[in-house]
Amino acid sequence: MIRFCLSLLISLAAIPASAQEESGKVTPLFAEEAILEITLTGPINDIVRQAERSTKPHPATLAGSGETHAITLAARGVSRRKKEICQFPPLRITFNDKPGESSLFHKQGRIKLVTHCRTRERAQQTVLREYAAYRLYNALTPESLKVRLARITYVDEGQVVITRLGFLIEDADDAARRLGMKEIDVGSIPVSALNREDAARYALFQYMIGNTDWAMRVGPDPDACCHNSKLLGAGKEARRELTPLPYDFDNAGLVDASYAVPNEALGLRSVTTRVYRGFCGLNSLIPAEAARLREMRSVLEAEIAATPMADPRTAESMTRYLNGFFEDIADDDTVQKKLLKKCR
Known part of the structure; x- marks a missing residue:
């Protein structure tokens, strides 16, 4: 706790007062736990079909919580984009314009969406198991990525492709701001830096x-740490703690x-x-x-x-x-x- 408080004080001293006001705050999207109803409309079938060879973003729209936003939608990840592994890839949502202060999606720029890998209904339980893993770490420490469960309807050319559970993951930058820290972009590090x-x-x-x-x-x-992990520090140049x-x-x-x-x-x-x-x-x-x-x-x-x-x-x-x-x-x-x- 002492280490964390010192880290917080050091990082706050290094950033403007306007940015300090955001420290400790959870973005609206991850401030609630109710299951979010979302409709994603766009070339869903093309994204799925091309996922293994392309992460090209496609124009789309996101509708949810009484709002509609212009976005781009792209396949993401590595193994889950392979057809022999998943029938539906994980997605990245990018907002074309910054949602306003009254929006549920205020402060969101790019969001990772964990989708159903297999299309059969039973596969939704796998989504819930991974969601639960994130929630367990949330219970252990605030130094974790928050998640928001959603029921997502995918629409392509006016036709519903499928409706399945998924969850959105807090961006590491948002987690860093919430904790009064900064995301660190660095290559391989020694154990002593942790x-x-x-x-x-x-x-x-x-x-x-x-x-x-x-x-x-x-x-x-080797120039980008780490595997399935993000690093946070007291400031952008931090290389210890x-x-x-x-x-x-x-x-x-x-x-x-x-x-x-x-x-x-x-x-x-x-x-x-x-x-x-x-x-x-x-x-x-x-x-x-x-x-x-x-x-x-x-x-x-x-x-x-x-x-x-x-x-x-x-x-x-x-x-x-x-x-x-x-x-x-x-x-x-x-x-x-x-x-x-x-x-x-």
């Missing part, structure tokens, strides 16, 4: 949800997506197998963080139970998976055996 407490919490959370598809200090491109923000959890065991592939590099045969990938230099912090999570168990279980539109089988499966994590961190001895001895 805030130790934040990195320990991040690593334990990823183990909790059974995710190995991440890196908090390197990315696929950096906070990693995780995203993209569809390969996690908690989500257990039908299209997820076990991590071959780790020799896994199932995506539900947990592997601890925290750094050994953080080992001294993990027992205390594990104890905090044990104290928060009822909060985390309640978060899963409250997942909107999750059917009983989905909620029970996620809770059962979470139970396995709490068995692994039942006491300091199990933490040592299951996690700390397997650090890297």
Whole structure:
């Protein structure tokens, strides 16, 4: 807490007063939790058909909450754009003009939309599982990306293509502003550049949800950190005490997506197998963080139970998976055996 307050004071001193007024505020879109009804109208079929080879933005409109906005719509992501993996790609919404102050979409410029990967109705439960993963991290720390669940109707040339659940993800810049920090654009970083407490919490959370598809200090491109993570710091030039923000959890065991592939590099045969990938230099912090999570168990279980539109089988499966994590961190001895001895 002391570290975070010092970071906040340093960052506030470096930005204008008008910008400081935005610190601590959640943008209107992510200030509420009610399921949002959205209609996206545009060349949906072309975007889907071309997704694997093109992320070209197409003119479209977004209607929701009594508003209509001109936008561009584009496929995004990497693996989920491949036809053999997903029948429908994740999308990026870009507003042509900045929505006004009275708009639900005020302060939004570009938004990531997590869509249904498979078109069958049952696949919506996978969307809800990944949404729940974000919500679990929200429960653990404000240093996380907020999400907003939506029911989206896709319309192409006057015809409804499909209506399915999806969720919108808070932009890292908005999260940074909310936290009084800045998003950091940097290449690979040493472990020592990370805030130790934040990195320990991040690593334990990823183990909790059974995710190995991440890196908090390197990315696929050595000039762009990190893999399925964003970095925040006290200022744009900060290179120490950096906070990693995780995203993209569809390969996690908690989500257990039908299209997820076990991590071959780790020799896994199932995506539900947990592997601890925290750094050994953080080992001294993990027992205390594990104890905090044990104290928060009822909060985390309640978060899963409250997942909107999750059917009983989905909620029970996620809770059962979470139970396995709490068995692994039942006491300091199990933490040592299951996690700390397997650090890297």
